[in-house]
Amino acid sequence: MVSRKKERGTKTDEIVNMCDIFKPHGECPQPRTVLIEGNPGMGKTTYCNKLAYDWATDKKEREGCFQKFQVVLLLKCRDIKSNLWEAIDDQLLPLDVQGEEKEEFFKYIRHNQSNFLLGLDGLDELPPGQLPVLKEIIQGRMLPHCQLVATARHEAGIKVRECCDTLLEIEGFTEEDARKFITKYFKTIEDLAQKLLNKLKRDKVLRDLTANPLNTALLCLLCDDVKGVFPESRTELFLEIVQCVLRRYRKKKGLPETIADLLEVYKSQLKYLGSIALNGLLEDSMYFQDRQLENLASDLLGFGFLSVQPGSSKRRPCLCYGFLHKSFQELFAAFLLCCQLLDGEISPQDLVADTRYFHELKQVLLFTCGMLAAQCEETAVALIKSITSQANKGKSDDFVFVLNCINECKKEHSDLQMKLARVFGSVLQLQAVNLRDKGLNAAAAAALAEAVKTNSKLTKLDLSLNKIDDAGVAALAEAISINSTLGELNLSLNQIEDCGAAALAGAIKRNSTLTVLYLSGNKIGDSGGSALAEAIQKNCTLMKLNLSWNGIGDPVGAPLAEAIKTNSTIRELNLCGNQIGDASCVAMAEALEANSTLAELDLSWNGISNAGRAALDYAMKINSTIAVHTFKLICKLTNNEPSMCTLKPAAKPNCFNSFHSTRSTLLHSAS
Numbered sequence: 263m264v265s266r267k268k269e270r271g272t273k274t275d276e277i278v279n280m281c282d283i284f285k286p287h288g289e290c291p292q293p294r295t296v297l298i299e300g301n302p303g304m305g306k307t308t309y310c311n312k313l314a315y316d317w318a319t320d321k322k323e324r325e326g327c328f329q330k331f332q333v334v335l336l337l338k339c340r341d342i343k344s345n346l347w348e349a350i351d352d353q354l355l356p357l358d359v360q361g362e363e364k365e366e367f368f369k370y371i372r373h374n375q376s377n378f379l380l381g382l383d384g385l386d387e388l389p390p391g392q393l394p395v396l397k398e399i400i401q402g403r404m405l406p407h408c409q410l411v412a413t414a415r416h417e418a419g420i421k422v423r424e425c426c427d428t429l430l431e432i433e434g435f436t437e438e439d440a441r442k443f444i445t446k447y448f449k450t451i452e453d454l455a456q457k458l459l460n461k462l463k464r465d466k467v468l469r470d471l472t473a474n475p476l477n478t479a480l481l482c483l484l485c486d487d488v489k490g491v492f493p494e495s496r497t498e499l500f501l502e503i504v505q506c507v508l509r510r511y512r513k514k515k516g517l518p519e520t521i522a523d524l525l526e527v528y529k530s531q532l533k534y535l536g537s538i539a540l541n542g543l544l545e546d547s548m549y550f551q552d553r554q555l556e557n558l559a560s561d562l563l564g565f566g567f568l569s570v571q572p573g574s575s576k577r578r579p580c581l582c583y584g585f586l587h588k589s590f591q592e593l594f595a596a597f598l599l600c601c602q603l604l605d606g607e608i609s610p611q612d613l614v615a616d617t618r619y620f621h622e623l624k625q626v627l628l629f630t631c632g633m634l635a636a637q638c639e640e641t642a643v644a645l646i647k648s649i650t651s652q653a654n655k656g657k658s659d660d661f662v663f664v665l666n667c668i669n670e671c672k673k674e675h676s677d678l679q680m681k682l683a684r685v686f687g688s689v690l691q692l693q694a695v696n697l698r699d700k701g702l703n704a705a706a707a708a709a710l711a712e713a714v715k716t717n718s719k720l721t722k723l724d725l726s727l728n729k730i731d732d733a734g735v736a737a738l739a740e741a742i743s744i745n746s747t748l749g750e751l752n753l754s755l756n757q758i759e760d761c762g763a764a765a766l767a768g769a770i771k772r773n774s775t776l777t778v779l780y781l782s783g784n785k786i787g788d789s790g791g792s793a794l795a796e797a798i799q800k801n802c803t804l805m806k807l808n809l810s811w812n813g814i815g816d817p818v819g820a821p822l823a824e825a826i827k828t829n830s831t832i833r834e835l836n837l838c839g840n841q842i843g844d845a846s847c848v849a850m851a852e853a854l855e856a857n858s859t860l861a862e863l864d865l866s867w868n869g870i871s872n873a874g875r876a877a878l879d880y881a882m883k884i885n886s887t888i889a890v891h892t893f894k895l896i897c898k899l900t901n902n903e904p905s906m907c908t909l910k911p912a913a914k915p916n917c918f919n920s921f922h923s924t925r926s927t928l929l930h931s932a933s
Contacts, residue, residue, distance in 0.1 A: 281316075283430060284409065293427035295400055295410045299419040300432035301569035301586065303476020306413035309432065310336055310383040313411070317379075331409070332377035333370075340387035345395055346404070375407035382410065386418035393421065400425045416569075417552075433473075440472035447482045457490035458482065467496070467589050474586060476566070480506045494672045497632025500593050501525065504567075511565050529601075531561045536598025539591040543623055549582040567594070589625070596629030603634060603641055610641070610648040620652060620660055628670045635671035639678055642671055646682045650689040661692070662700045668709045680712045687713030694722040698752075707734030714741035714748065721747055726754040726780065732762035739765040743772045750778040754808070763790025767797035770804060778806040782836070786812040795821035799828050807832065810864065811839035819846025826853035826860060836864040847874030851881035858887050 283296045300306045317334045335354060342349040347368055355364060371378050382396060398404045400412065400422050412422070423429060435443065441459060448455035458481060462469045471477040484502055485492070493499045508524040525532065538550055555562055562568060567590050568583045585591035602608045613619065619627040627649070634642040649667055653660040668682045690713060702710070707730045714720065730738075735758050742748065758766075763786045770776065786794075791814035798804065799821075814837065823846075826832070847870055854860070865878075 283411065283428065287428065290427040294402070294407075295426045296412070296428045296430065297419055297423060297426040298411065298413045298430045298432060299416050300413070300434075301415070301474070303474050303479075303566060303586075304432045304434045305475045306432060307383055308475070310381050310411070310413060313381065330377075331379045332374060334379045334381070336381035336383060338387075339382055339384040339392075339396070340389070342388060342392055342396070346399060371408075372405070375405050376409075378405075378408045380405070380408055380410045382412040385412055385414035385422065388418075393418075397422055397425065435473055435475055435478060437469065437472070439475075440469075440478050443475065443478050444482060447479075448485075451486075454485055454490045457492075458485040461485075461492055465496075467587075468499075471587055471589070477503075477586070495632050495670050497593075497596075497629050497670055498636075498672075500589065500629070501633075504593070507566055515564070525597075528561070528565075531558055531565075532594060533598050533601055534558055535562055535565075535567070536594040536596075536601075538594075539585065540595035540598055540626075543591060543595055543626065544618070546622075549584045551582055555583070592623075592625045593629050595623075595626045596633060599626070599630045600633040600637070603630070603645070604638055610645040613645070614648040614652055617652070620663060624663060628667055631667040632670040635673060635678055635682075639681075642678070643682060643685055646671075646685055647689050650686050654689075654691045656692060658696050658700065661695055662697060662702070662706075665702070665706045665709050669705050679709065683709040683712030684716045687716035690717050691719050693719055695720060696724045697728070698724050699727040702728040702730060702734075704729075704731050704734035704737075706730075708737040711737035711741040714738070715744045717745065718747055720745075722750040723748060724752040725756070726752045728756055730756040730758065732757075732759055732765070735762035736765040739769040742766075742769040742776060745773075746775055749775055751776060752778075752780040753784070754780045754782040756784055758784040758786060758790075760787050760790035760793075762786075764793040767793035770794070770797040771800045773801070774803055777803055779804060780808040781812070782808045782810040784812055786814060788813075788815050788817040790814075791818040792821045795825045798825035798832060801829070802831055805831055806834040808834075808836040809840070810836045813841060815841040816843050816845040818842075819849040822846065823849035823853040826850060827856050829857075830859050832860055834862045834864075835860060836862075837868070838864045839867040842868040842870065844871055844874035844877075848877045851877035854878070854881040855884045857885060860885075861887060 283298075284293050286292060298306060298309065314334055314336045317331060335350060337346075337349050337353055341353055343352070350368075351364060355367070359367075380399070382399075385393065385396070388396065396412075400410060402425075412426075414422070419429075440462070444458055445455050448458070462472065462481075468481065472481065480503055483506055484499075488502075493502060505524055508528060509519075512519070512524075520527070534556075538554055541547075542550055552559070563583075567586055569586050585594075599608070599613065603610065603613070613627075613630075631642065631645060631649075634645060646664070646667060649664050653664045664686055668679055668686060671682055672679050686709075702725060707725070707728075710725075711734075714723075725738075730753065735753065735756070738751075738753075739762075742751070753766075758781065763781070763784075766779075766781075767790075770779070781794075786809065791809065791812065794807070794809065795818055798807065819842065822837075826835070842865060847865070850863075854863075870878075
């Protein structure tokens, strides 16, 4: 456990190890009393328990990093009903200890104070009226020579800071601390530990939450409950965490367990917390004062979602509150908005009219969509329509945001997400959408595909440089089969492999509007390339196909040649940066002799030698259409040095006779 030293309320850069808390410093050469502050769940009680355990097992004494005490007494402040001696008797001494033995023990403590360490855990949990009693000890009026460690939240710590020699703050977990905690928690179930660690790796917001050890423990509990299968949406995940926190709160208060939805049980408190959260977000303020909690302070503070920071004024000290993490503030703000939408207090149009929800408050609107989807599909549909109206203004980020909102509405055993996507498509009015490098994955592609099915306006869609895989492109392929307006689709630099290419090939066979398709920089191999080549044979609208920088090799030569021979619409075919060799060149050269529409064929950066060049050179002599356009070719010569050539109509090369004699062999290899 690590603490950061504070100089009278101001953080410094000094890190203090748990065994060095009585180390001299600039303000006190020989500290006697140490106050350790920290937000809820940061590990104050764990620190005290570890301190007592290490003393009891002589660990720190063996390591030589903690002074030797004859007696260490750790008291839970919430259980102190009277004075110190009765608390020691009640919490620590055996039930059968006799009165005389008890007095002897107390006498020993009074006479050996310098060998005695007293721990007071949780000053903020003291029963009413008990703080003055313990303050006497902290000030040194009682047991002035004993060493004392006290822990408290900030609101209680501020009341005794002036009495303490050293003030420390527990900062919480580093990412490595969280990893170690999770690994130890699931020490006998390693696969669950790995699933949680993988989840944290993918989600920065959850990773940030683990700075609070309690949150880390809650995530472990949640992971254990769901057996590593986390909710698909972030909304569901955070609501599950809230349920865990509320169950813990009820247990701490001694309330009975219940199967009721705790979000409903504490709806009024959470709505009020949401109003504070939303006001803070709208005013760009992270903190609010204690008077804003009103008569709900006990519950709202007890939940554990709020942290406390003392005010900066020394003359008029006050307490400021803030949420443990901004994500919780956004969640409770969304909880309020969801309630207001369902109760008719605000309309989806009124909510979306505030453009801040498309910029700094995006996560609030995402949470709102997720909550609405779970409670009222009709209102969720109305909200998506209103959000789409904002996307129609033409900003690509707003378009992506609609997709994210739709994905946040996932419900198990429900098609609501796809229904919302179709609503999005029917309302969308844009003709060209550029979503290049927006981090779109298969889920976003699936939602987009449903939108494309019902849309009648979109003609140009750029999805290049994203993370769309075979599953995502299969959904898009199904949409292309149905859509009757899309003319240009760019899927370059994604994660499409042979299965995805085959799905696209099936769509191309049926589609009658797509004229331009970019698939450059994917992972399409021979089977995918062959499927696309065969599709071109039947398609009569595609004019431009880019398959550059994939993994297409000579087995694709024969179907490509057949496509070139029979297709009458393709104008540009880019096969740059593949693994095409002489066999494919021979097949395509023969096809070029019959083709009268292909204007540009790019075979640069392939494995073509002089034999392939010769075949293509001869084909160009015959093909008058392609001859009048630049024909690019980087030939891999016999000495393995590439050279750039631009081929134009030329006389029959001297080597062509010998090459022609081997044409049948090369064609056999291509097939």
